[in-house]
Each structure stands twice: as structure tokens, then as C-alpha cells.
Amino acid sequence: MKFLITGSAGFIGSFLALRLLERGEEVVGLDSINDYYEVAIKYGRLQKAGIPQELVAYNTLAQSKKYPNYRFIQLNLEDKENLLKLFENETFDKVCNLAAQAGVRYSLLNPDAYIQSNIVGFLNILECSRHYGIKHLVYASSSSVYGLNEKMPFSTSDNVDHPISLYAASKKSNELMAHTYSYLFNLPTTGLRFFTVYGPWGRPDMALFLFTKSILKQEAIDVFNYGEMLRDFTYIDDIVEGVVRVLDNIPKLDSTWNPKNPDPHSSKAPYKVYNIGNNHPVKLMDFIEILEKELGIEAKKTMLPLQAGDVPATYADVSDLVNELGYKPSTSIKVGIANFVAWYRDFYQI
Template sequence: MVMKNILATGVAGFIGFHLTKRLVKEGYRVIGLDNINDYYSTDLKYDRLTQLGIKKGSIIEDKPVPSKTHENLQFIKTDLENKAVIDDLFADNGFDVVINLAAQAGVRYSLEDPYRYIDSNITGFLNLLEAARHHPVEHFIYASSSSVYGANTSMPFATSDNVDHPMSLYAASKKSNELMAHTYSNLFDIPTTGLRFFTVYGPWGRPDMALFLFTEAMLNDEPIKVFNHGNMERDFTYIDDIVEGIKRLIPKPPTPNPDWTGDDPDPATSFAPYRIFNIGNSSPVHLMDFIHEIENQLGMEAEKNMMPMQPGDVPKTWADVEDLFEYIDFRPQIKVKEGIRNFVEWYKEYYKSEVQS
């Protein structure tokens, strides 16, 4: 089988790093892109890149550099908003597949700096679509988010649901990506697949996510912030299951749905080569149970500061993923107990000089 030439964005990020590691291991030719912004620790991002054979000192702004350990991997530090660089990348490399995981992340941060979300998640996404328009690809996969479900309360969340009531600008930017992708699928026949991620966790995770924040605070004898007084549920999904799902989607670009009708439009499919999937565990966990499992793995009890709900947040997420499981013949394998144990082991090893004995 001829291995695909892939542009993967956000490769210094949590999901992008794990996915890139898997793709190069399996022989795909990958150019990884990231702007290494300071939304959270750039040290963690550079350390992820080091795992891929990309040393900080070798990085040249806006120029691809080769990995020291993977001959089928190059890395370029640039912004998605840099249209000239993006256009040149597509023209020079003839990508078969685009996997866009780069974005300004975070629900709460979108209240502080909304312009970052427009620059990266809207303008940057448009640059990728335009490049794919002029340099056609076989499959354009991109990260959406469970946040698009917003004010919806009917559970589990299904891709057939209306998602017109976002609770944050981050969510609105992700819904915008889905609409933009459909437009380009329709006008330019680009096969696009949007993935609504549900609370991804695991080793090398993001420092702004609950598992990281709770573990860090507990190991430093600090209280943890428990929002909505603990009355939260999340469809926690382990990183390896997410990566497996994305990998299985690569050779399966969407095709037009022959049964689609404008009289009863299905939001998840189209008359164009367009598809939306939830990608999650489909097994929501109560926040307090999640915290108790962290306590079990750390062998200590957390001091808990019970807090009100944060603006832009939602009390529960739960993914209906039957259509994805059917499409790729895969169900998540990792339970929360195992996933938290793996994260805690990684955290202690990575921060061993900082962890209190």
C-alpha cells in the first residue's frame, strides 16, 4: 500500500503529538505544523516535539525542518493565519490528507481573549480550506468539539441534533468550522470529516484540563477547584482511543449521502462529501467519581473548594457514537481507572524533580 502524505496541524499539542507519533510509526509521511503559542507551557510543547525528534534549537520559523529520529517526519513552526506559508506548503508537498488539530483551545479562555479564536480557528481554518481547494486532497479531517452542543440537554448528544445555541466563542468557532467545511465540500468537492471530541485525557495532556489541574494541585498540597459544586459529568475519552479512531478514518473519506433531503435535512451528512462524527467514550463519568479515582491513584485525599458553574461551561456531556463505531469498526478500549493511572505515572515521571515526596 502506498502510504499517504499527510499535513498534520497542532502537532505540539496534546492530541496532535500522540497522533503524529502513531502516524510516523506506521510509515505515513507527515509534515507537522504548530505555532507553539503560549496559551499554556511552551516547555511542555517543545518536550513533546523532542519526543518526535524535533529539537527546539533546530526549529526555523516558517521553514520545514527534518526530525532527527523519523525520516518520514518534518516540522514547521508557523501560524495557520500565515496564508503565504500555508499555500507554499500545499504547493510543494502535494498532500493526500489534511488533519487539522490546530486551534486556539479552551472554553474559559475565550472570555479573556476572543480575538485569538477568530484568528486561529476561523481565519486559519479558512486558509487551510482555500489551500485544499487549489491543491486538492483526498480527505480533509478537522477537529470540532463537543462544546458545539452548547445549551442542549437531551442526552446522549447526537450528530443529528440541532447545535445552534453555543455557550462560548470557542464553541461558536467550532460550529463555524463545520459550516465552512460544508461550504467547501459543496462548492469544491473537498471530502471533509469533522470530529466532535469529548474531553480527551491521558499522558502528555494539557495543563488547563481537569485531570492535570487536579493532579498538580494535590501533589503540591493545594486545594482543587470543583466547579458546579461537583454536579458535573464528562464523557472522558482516553487519548489512545482518539488516535485509533482518527487513524481508521484516514482511508475513509465521506461520500454524498444519497438519502439526504432538504425536506428533512440530516446535519451530520449531506448531498456533498461531508460528514460529522462524535468521537468519545459514550460513558459519562460523574466529576466526583473522577476525582475519587485520582485520589486512589495518588494515595491521598484532595482538599476541595466547591465553586459555582463557570460562564460558558455545561454541566454534562455524553456522546452518541454508534455511527462512528459502525463506520470504522472500533470502540474505545481504555476505562477511566486505567487512563488516570497512566496519566499519573507519566506526570510523576515527567515532573519528578518537582513532585513532593
Template structure:
């Protein structure tokens, strides 16, 4: 298939590109390579995919030196004219929208950025899907949409009308916008609520990355909610397997959908929502312990109350995704953290801890 993937300099986008290219799909990736976190890591991901950093310019197509069926273009989703021109030229079968302004806490202080990237940019994705009759639009939502909901595990059939951060609100708006376009224009759309993705090539603004960096440098780590925070930590390979399974199964109408008892995760339109998680809630303290074991060092912990915009716990009900494609996450916390730390030490060129003892 010919697939447009947005956000391919990002964490999940990078891994998805690698997997799809190896199975033979033709990929065009776009990313604006913004400076929300260290852009050197974004360029390093692209280099790993064969995109030479020195060749990257705005709106210039760069062909991978590693994969003949991969091309990359640096551009913004907010630039509708350029996005329309790209899609008119390429005529994609599928679009996977992973580009977004990420970060729950950052959205508290920088709301305007989220509206431009996550709302205006997503509207443009919907528009090109409409005009060029894309066969399936798959887009990243987030577990953060569950907000004040305290019923565990989080189900796609739960109400998600009480977000506690603007980031979450923009992700919920994406789901609503996608449903509107599915209803009006019969575009198959599938939203994927990711649950705390971690692993090699991950985001340095995420807690596990910050923890590893601080522990290895002997600096204190900030532990919010006094370590009682719980997250459905999901290893990136498990996320990617779920995305690809959904990608190959375009959303369809729910023949049993009832407007008098509406199921929020489906519709009379070709619209679906799924959770992709590890199907377990793990304490932040346990996650930190796994990092400490793999680094052979104890963290210096500073405890704080929960931050604005955070929720105390997440836990994904993945039954609907399992019913669709047999989805089963297979990576334990201990296995996933070990793989991350191995990559991290190599990426940072640190001397192995044992050699320092």
C-alpha cells in the same frame, strides 16, 4: 500517504503523529507553539518525536532525528502565503487540522484570538485543500458545540445552534465552512467532535492536569458545579484510533440525504460529522477520586458554582462512528487515569508518593 497535520506540538497532534509515523506514513507537522499554556511542554512533545528544540525557527523545516519520514515547520495558520507555499511544494494527500486556540473559559476574555486562529486559520486550511485538491480534510471540532442541548447522549443528528461559548461557536463555524467547501468544490471533509480528551502529554490547562498538580503539592483544587459536572472523558489512545479510522475513509455523499428532512451530520456533498467519545458520562467527583487513588492522597476541595461557558454534562453517542469502522473505546476511567498519573509523575520528576509516607 503524505499527510499535513497541524497542531503537532499539541496534545492530540503529538499522539497522532507518533501513531501514523509508526505505520509508515510521511508526515509534515506545523505548529506556532503559542504561549496559551507552558510552551516547554510543547517543545518536550516535539523532542519526544525527534524534533530538536534548538533547531526550531519560524518557517524553517526541521527533520526528525527519530523518524526519517517526519518533518516539522513552525508557522501560523493565519499566514496564508506561507501555508499556500508549503502545500504547493509538498502536494499533500490528506490534511488533518488539529491546530486551534483551545479553552472554553479563555474564550470569554480573549475572543479576538479565537476568531483569528479558529476561523481565519481554518479558512486558509479550506483554501489550500481547494487549490491543491486534497483527497480528504479531517478537522477537530468539539463536544462544546452541543451547548444548551440537554438531550443525552449527544447525537450528531441533534441541532447544535445554541453554543454557550465563543470557542464552541468557532468550532460550529468550522463545520459550516467545511460543508460549504464540500458543496462548492467537492472536497471530502470530516469533522470530529472530540469529547474531553485526557492522558499522557495532556494539556496543563485541563482540570485533570490541574487537579494532579495541586493534589501532589498539597494545594486546594477548584471543583466547579460542586462536583456534579459530568463529562464523557475519553482516553487519548481511543481518540487517536477513531481519528485514524476516519482518516482512511474519506467522506462521501449521503445518497439518502433529503433536503426536506436534512441530516446535520451528512449531506448531498462529501461531508461527514462524527462524535469521538467514551460513550459514557462520568461525574467530576468520580474522576477526582480516581486521581486521588493513584496519587494516594486526598484532595483539598473548594466548591464553586458552574462557570460561564460551561455545560453541566456531556455524553457522546458514537453509533455513527461505530457503524463506519467498528469504533469501540476500550480504556476505562480507572485505567486511563492510572496511565496519566504514571506519566505525570515521571514528567514532573516527582518522588513517588509511597516514598514520602
């Protein structure tokens, strides 16, 4: 099959591209390569897939030097004209939309970026998928959609009408937009609510990366909510396995749909939403302690209140993933942190 992966220079997208390539699929990767975080890491991820930086140019397909079935194009999702041309020329079977303006805290500073990328850009993906006969559109949502909900673990049957950041609101909007297109145009869509993804090649704006960088420099780390945080840290390999299983399972009409008592998880349309999390929340201070042991350095800590837009705890109910796709993430936090630290030391030659 032929897949389009948007956000393929990103954390999850780069791993997903390699996974699909290694099982023999044809893949076109797309990414804007914006400078929200260190672009050297994005180019490093592309290099892993055989796309050196010198081949990258806007709206130009670059052929991988490592995988004959992989090409990459730098393109903004907001560029509807060229996105439509790409869909017309390539005749994709399935699309996995992982491109987005990420980050809860940054959405407080630059809200326009979230509307352009996560709303306008996603609308363009929906339009292209509708008009060019995509068999299955899978897209990244986020655990942040649960917002003020404090009922643990978070279930896809829970109400998610109370987001507390524009980032979360944009992801909730994606789910609503996808449902509309699934219903009106019979476009199969599946949303994935990711829970705190971490691992080698991870995002520099995430806690594990920030903590590791500061600890190695003997600088203090910022510990929010005075350390009283729980996070359902989910290792990158587990995330990718979940995404692949979802891509392979096209949603059908839900026979349990009850219009007189609608469950947020079910739908009359070919539409699904899954949590992908480790189903095992970890205390932030335990997370830091494991990292300290792996680095062999005790961290200096600055204890701070909860930041605007953050939630004190996340915890994924993955029963749908288990029951419907036979899969449950399982990588331990100790193994995941050790793998990240080994990668970090190698990448930065420390």
C-alpha cells in the same frame, strides 16, 4: 501517503503524528507553538518525535532525528502566504487540522485569538486544501458545539445552533465552512467532535492536569457546579485510533439526503461529522476519587458554581463511529488516570 498534521506539537496532534509515522506514512507537522500553556510540554512532545527544540524556527522545515519520514515547521495558520507555499511545495495527500486556540474559559478573556486561529486560520486551510487537491481534510470540532442541548447522549443528528462560548461557536463555524467547501468544490471533509480528551502529555489547562498539580502541592482544587458534573472522558489512544480510521475513510455523497427534511448529520456533499467519545460519562466526584487513590492523597476541595461557558454534562452517542467505522473507544477511566499520573511524576520528576 503524505499527511499534513496541524497542531502537531499539541496533545492529540503529537500522538497522531507518531501513530502515522509508525505505520510508514510521510508526515509534515505544523504548529505555532504559542504560549497559551506551558511551552516546555509542546517541545517535549516534539522531542519524542525526534525534533529537538534547537531545530525549531519559524517557517523552516526541520528534519526529525528519529523518523526519516517526519519533518516539522513552526507556522501560524493565519500566515496564508507561507501556508500556500507549504502546500505548493509539499503536495500533501491528506490534511488533519488539529491546530486551534483551545479552551472554553479562555475564550471569555481573549476572543480575538479564537477568531484569528479558529476562523481565519481554518479558512486558510480550506483554501489551501481546495487549491492543492487534498483528497481528505479531517478537522477538530468539539463536543462544546452541543451547547444548551440537554438531550443525552449527544447525537450528530441533534441541532447544534445554541453554543454558549465563543470557542464552541468557532467550532460550529468550522463545520459550516467545511460543508460549504465540500459542496462547492467537492472537497471531502470530516469533522470530529472530541469529548474531554485526557492522558499522558495532556493539556495543562484541563481538569486532570490542574487537579494533579494542586493535589501534589497540597493546594485546594476548584470543583465547579459543586461537583455535579458529568464528563465523557476519552483516553488519548482511543481518540487517535478514531482519527486514523476517519482519515482512512473518505466521505462520499450521502444517498439518504432528503432536502425536504434535512438531517444535520447527512449531506448532499462529501461531508461527515463524528462524535469521538467514551460513550460512558463519569461523575466529576468519582473522577476525583480515582485520582486521589492513584496519588495516595485526599484533595482539599473548593466547591464553586458552574462557570460561564461550561455545560453540566457531556455524553457521546458514537453509534455512527461503530456502524460506519467499526470502532468504539474503550479505555477505562482508572487505567487512563493511572497512566497520566505515571507520566506526570516522570515528566516533573516527582
